Amino acid sequence: MDSSVLRAYGDRQGDGMVQMSFVLQVAPSARAREAAKRFAEKHGLKEPLVATMEECAKGYSYFVVYGHSVHSVDFSEIDVPEVRTESLSRTEIEERIKSQFGRKLVVVGACTGSDAHTVGIDAILNYKGYAGDKGLESYKGFDVYNLGAQVENEQLAARARALKADAILVSQVITQRNCHKENAQALIDFLRAEGWRKDVVLLLGGPRIDHKLALELGFDAGFGTGTKVADVASFILERLEQIGVPHK
């Protein structure tokens, strides 16, 4: 079997075993069970086993189904842009800022639009950081301004400009009906209209953000769940070196 072809792994090679759970708008019954089975089959599950059928609301059933997925993916065909920066250590970051820029790098961040969820941006920016990984504020080489939640794009742009920001971090957690995309896009459009998009490193972060999406929206990089502070710092450094930011 071609090792680059991936199938789901249950407990032996190639069994394609997956579990899925879903709700159908029908009360539990023998017919409902059969409906769940056919639903699973349409998703490519062979010999589906409806392990659970329970009424989770009046006229709605919740199912857990196991089955052998017939699908596979060819891993060799997959190309996903990844943030290719090599993550530097704290000491390396501090030293490189000193030697390459000779000044503090200004970073401005915010949760924009209606978003009020600051856990992510706080983890990256605030001194305290998250789970022992201290934020950019704890680096001597960064001057950090965390504008907090529900900041309008115009407001963020104005502050960033006034502070001569080297990098802007945008956090988007709420993703209902793709409002995070529209909102992030609006900032890019605004900076382009003002004519200084290219002078600043723009980063997008959030649990539903990946590098590919961020690039599509016009950001320089996207960071999702599990991002370390040093990843962000390293990327900012590398990008600024590419742009050729002056010592100011």
Added chain:
Amino acid sequence: MASVPVDLGQVEQCRKIASDIADDVQKYIDRHTSVGVERTMLRAFGAEGVDDQGVPIANVAVDRYHRAGLLSRGISTLVAAELLSGATTIQDAAERLAFGVALEESALKITPEQVRATLKPHTDAAIARIDAARIQRQATKASYPPVSNPLKYVIVATGNIYDDALQTKAAAFAGADIVAVIRATAQSLLDYVPQGATTEGYGGTFATQENFKIIRRAADEASVEFGRYIHQTNYSSGLCMSEIAWMGAVERLDMLLNDAMYGILFRDINMCRNFIDQYVSRRIIARAKIVINTGEDNYLTTSDAVEKAHTVLSSQFINEAFAHRAGLTDDLLGLGHAYEIDPKLEDSFLLEIAQAQLIRQIFASHPIKWMPPTKHKTGDIFHSHVHDAMFNLVGITTNQSIELLGMFSEAIHNPMLVDRYLSLKATRYVFSTCKHLGDEIEFKPDGRIAKRAVQVLDEALTLLREVERDSIWESIGNGAFADVKRTRTGGRGFAGVLERAHDYANPILEVLERGA
């Protein structure tokens, strides 16, 4: 019965200091009002509707006279002046204030006594409306069997009020006691309350009076269908704190999220504005006998839950002191706290028990609210479900009053119908199998749990002493709570704060204060 050592002398001191802290602010509150407070009174008198741009008449009228520099006498004075100048009804008076010819100076030569006399029937009607809603709500609730603690509280947040109504019934089916419709995330910063039923909102659904009615109807129908009383909750916070308190009062809401400091810390609402508005909102809430839920759990999402556990307790004492000054009794104070310690920390479960038990004992007659893990949740829903089970175990063992259920999809999306179902199913399992566990066990008097409880109360007292020394205004400026720093004139809504004139009148608030 499980208990931790609590030094009652220290608790007494904490209460005394919190009282002094609140007294200092209360002096400020009593000399000021806000556009939000005045809009509330106009609505309470019965003014309804919006202008052709969709702006509530309450906003148009209040803003107009705020700009004219006459609001310091209170909107009630202006309403009375319109009534004495020929307005036939409250609605007519409000529309004249909003759109009519500006009041002549001579019309304003009325005393607070005249204002009270002119508005007497309308003031009585406003109070009677709140009372009638309370009586109806209490009677309905009393017609169902009582539910044992912890009450199971879930959130719905679809953005569409009609979907919310459906989800309310689904949650009731699955065993929920309380349904909260979470608000659209930006609403706390709107300085007006949107009008009518709404079907579009991000992160939640707008709080409007019409939306309150729709959920009340769904909850009432669910109560009948499942033979259990279903409580309705919404948010009296943000720039329209007191207006929403009034809407909650007349639309028979059972609980309102309402906190003396949350808006300042987490929504950057101006301190002065927030303190004034929380007071008036709580006066209404006290009359309606709605249970408030305070927001101390949020401290632990921004600060470390081990290091800053005591800030929750200090803030609860402060919230309690403010609430008492607004006429709220202990049985209405759902002081908030949370299970937010890093689960990777060894013995973190013991620390969670210590905190939950300590707060249970200190606020023995309060319907305290226990909040689930959120900060350390990941996309691993299977592990998350276990995390929630441990949280539930603390909830039942320490006899929390209200428990907001954890969702395994917490880190992913607003809960789906089945997420709530599975959470309720798991919670029912833990609550039922461990029903009397707390009665059966004891904690070692000198053990880890006991020592932790002693330490937290100790630190809370120390922090309260510092807050008293620096004043609450300065303490918030120094980041004493949630590591967030705010200034006295910074933040949103400060332009809507004004000093009361010597002849300010607010007859509805006066009745609420008298409590008669």
